Amino acid sequence: MVVTMDSTLLGDYAAFAVLLAAGFAFVGAAMTANRLLRPSAPSRTKGEPYECGVETEPGQEAPKAPGSGAQAGSGATRTGVAPPPRSLVGADWAQVQIRYYVYAFLFVLFAVEAVFLFPWAAVFAGFGVAAAVEMGLFVTVLALGLAYAWRRGVLKWQ
């Protein structure tokens, strides 16, 4: 354990807080310098999202929800009387398949358990073999969970 002579617990966190403030001060100072130096010439075009000219029409629902994020045909936007000021392609509402949520579940399960490893790691030597058995149980539970998810095909990209 390397603990400096004068560092109390409070001192450690005080240093952390001061550094956090210093970090925000650094970002703030940089942005202030930027404000003094930069030009400001806003325009409509600059405010548009950078979507390579395939912007969607706001406030429009797609006629039918496609299974993937594919755009509706561009003909849908040509029905208006006045031509749109910029080329809008499709509607801005699309259903995409969120493939990641299972991983999120898995992560929550694992991470919550992994957190408990750390206090255990600091004290386990005092408990000897009992600690090792605990460890075996812990890893077995995690490994079983992973094996179950694997077996059910959760880890396969569809």
Added chain:
Amino acid sequence: MLEIALRLGGVLAAFLVLPLLVGQTEHKLMAHMQGRLGPMHAGRFHGWAQLIADGVKFAQKEDLVPEGADKPVFKLAPAVALLPYLLALLFIPLGPGDLVGSALDMGLFAVLALVGVGVLAVLMAGWASANKYTLIGALRAAAQLMAYELPFVLAAASVAIAAGTLSLGGIVEAWNPWWLLWQAPAAFVFFAAGLAEIRRPPFDAPIADSELVFGYLTEYAGLRFALLLLAEYAGIVVISALTTVLFLGGWKGPGPESLGWLWTLLKTGGLAMVVIWLRVAWPRLRVDQIQTLCWKGLVPVALGQLVLTTVVALAID
């Protein structure tokens, strides 16, 4: 009081200098690996001042925020991306004794928590931009960062078990060269997962400039973009330094202990070069390959390492 100020000054200096060194090294090393020269003009001698020139340029650029963006969140995201790395540097020991910003007893835990904040910044940037490419990039990043957080934490826990402490200085004290062999799987898992945490190639699917414009960074310009870039290089420094401290013995090496800080810096620099080299040499992993590597490769290896570490640690005891 003065001492704390000195320490904080040192941490701040490291935070401002080391990422720039890594960035400049990346310019030159990538160039030479690809058979070109890289920047040659700024500062006359081999373009050493290129990044300073870039900084001056970025500071003069217009501050562009998209019309449809969630403006406060959009503006805050670069700070949220950058500051965790600054704070993580506070706990990483440079040398023996009190050559550390703050020798917190649970330093390892604090550093892992700080590195985990990265996912928040990416989601903020990607969602607030109101752009479909940034959103896809941010969701990819969220899935990737959450998945790799797990092997990252498990590999770090393996070292904590081996050393019997959560203090980063204490871990280096407990380290001896045969850990290089014993903890090698954990070291590999930690470094690979760390690369994924900072979204460096081959784990750069969230940015993927050939598919997603520039991923969650698409809408950023000027100084805010520069801050996000700085966060990437600060991330390289933090991951390399953490790998050094946990797995490569930190300040330990031949020579007097008073030169230990030099060893820490050398090892960190060497790992940073590996990070750069991987960017040049490896193709980008596909999104599903990223998840597969994590859940079917790194997580089982990390779990196996945990068992091995516990058994060996008890046997030594």
